[in-house]
Amino acid sequence: MATxxxxxxxxxxxTSNIVxxxxxxxxxxxxxxxxxxxxxxxxxGKEVVRYLEEPVSHLYDFLPETQKVVNDLGSVQRFIEESGDxxxxxxxxxxxMQRLGQSxxxxxxxxxxxxxxxxxxNNGFGDLTWIEPHRSSTGEMIYDLACVLGQPLSRNAAVCLYTAILTDTGSFHYESTSAHTFEVASRLLECGVQPDKVAQSLYDNYTVGRLRLMQLVLATLETFYQDRIALLRVTRSMLGRTGTGLEDTENFINLARSIATVEVAxxxxxTDxxxxxxxxxxxxxxxxxxxxARFGGGGHRNAAGFRQSGLDMDRLRDRLLPLLMQELES
Structure with missing residues (x-):
């Protein structure tokens, strides 16, 4: 059990009111x-506001209670003001904090x-923090929090947390997947989760546009250093040609990672x-x-990211590749 x-x-x-x-x-x-x-x-018995800066992606509209998500910051502000202390x-x-977006x-x-x-x-940017980098997912942590709070999980909550764990472990592929991760997944199934239904909703839901986008992205494949590093790209032009959005690129990186010789994808x-x-x-x-971290980003040992402006993709690639190779050889 977590501490x-x-x-x-x-x-x-x-607290009665939570954002x-x-x-x-x-x-x-x-x-x-x-x-x-x-x-x-x-x-x-809490009053809860589920706030997202943008609408829920169609990839996840199967999750229970997505209709309760609020995108209007003004309504969140009113909720906070009316709640007082x-x-x-x-x-x-x-x-x-930057990853929270403009709000x-x-x-x-x-x-x-x-x-x-x-x-x-994570730099511990809040007043109260609970950060456990060895965990498979935040969803796994929320399950433990529910246990400590003494709150049984509804089927809806279980589906959401199972989805969180399944996606962030790469369907239990990644090294952060622990015995506790499988134990939590088992408990969630006991709460009514149907793993085949969740998997079908996550992985068998491609649109024609998304497949055409995948075709364009795969055509950008480059490999480096004896095929140990593979690179893919997506541009705004590709999204426009296929009628898709950046959310439709989710999991595309695993196409590059799946190459037998590749150690880094x-x-x-x-972005817009x-x-x-x-x-x-x-x-x-x-x-x-x-x-x-060298580019102001972060993440996990085997899964990380960053954002960069002021460089085109080729120049950024040329800066990134030597650092990746150095890390591979260290």
């Missing part, structure tokens, strides 16, 4: 953790501000603000989080 700070458990028990938030472009762990915790808190904000699966500075005015996360590079994504978002995935001993 959850008493201050966080006490704050949750003593939950997570990082921009939320993945399965971020969204599943947020929705799962919201269900737990509401079962305890009886308010708590919780950030989930978010490594730093981050405003959200952090809420006190106390709690951070629950499993990213190695890199995925460059051109002239920024390049870079995802890194590694096998074995390579610590891509250390490389990401």
């Amino acid at each position: 959850i700070p008493d201050s966080i458990v006490q704050a949750i028990r003593e 939950l938030a997570t990082h921009i472009n939320p993945d399965g762990d971020a969204l599943g953790s947020l929705l799962g915790l919201a269900s737990v808190l509401e079962a305890m 009886d308010i708590l904000a919780i950030s989930l699966d978010c490594g730093d 981050g500075p405003w959200l952090m005015k809420t006190r106390p501000f709690v951070v629950i996360d499993h990213h190695k590079g 890199v995925f460059f994504k051109e 603000n002239n920024m390049i978002s870079v995802s890194l995935r590694a096998k074995g001993h390579c610590d891509v989080a250390r490389v990401a």
